[in-house]
Amino acid sequence: MRASLIQIAVDEGESVNSRRTRVSSLVRDVASRERADLVVLPELWTTGAFAYESFASEAEPLEGPTYEAMAKAASDAGVWLHAGSIPERDPEGPLYNTSLVFSPDGQLAAAYRKIHRFGFDQGEAVMMAAGSELATVRTPDTTLGLATCYDLRFPELFRGLVDAGAEMFVVSAGWPARRREHWLLFAKARAVEDQVYVLACGTGGSHAGVPQAGHSVVVDPWGEVLAEAGDGEEVLTVELDPAKVAATREQFPALKDRLLGLAAPRR
């Protein structure tokens, strides 16, 4: 199975519409040139994850222009497409940071509303509502478990995905450069502790005055980094062996030793 991560640089000189058109072409080109089965895009690449003031103005209904463009790109290219996330405006009113995954015939396979919102008392944390449901996608090769950016800091979410059968975590992000080491550390930690592949696709460049971490990364279930991007716009392609997940879990069966419901310490 081949996967290509497209680390988009969100340049404020490019309009959202132009970027949508450019990224649609990129998905088609990359899928065919790299012979990819799965293409992955970053979080909120239409606006930039730190362009808070654009969230409301660029918010779209679930089946809005980005959905349409990405569904078409997936079916034109005949590829599984994790199309990153959009600022979604729910008909009831709230905004969500929603990732979209399409199957190779352009059908929506999953919509995942980011559970852990970033910003503490500002930005996304106050402007968007939190999702509450884990999301997995069964493909002919494997089961993908979905997560978005700040979610990466919360291992219990990923254990939930493992319990739901995930063998590859796809993390779509717009992580800042200032905490790049955390990003790389968490990507490796989640791969090792859950014995899965981690495909973590972030943004490059800089937007809203926030330099982006770039360094999209693919880690195998043993914790080996298979590929890592630099700071700018870049495509990473990796060959993945879905059977390696079961093989790793058999060779080193630590997941079987999980103890759930540990008692609280006695006072």
Ligand SMILES: O=C(O)CCC(=O)C(=O)O
């Ligand atoms: O956790 C972090 O350091 C960054 C998270 C983030 O930028 C996000 O979720 O948008």
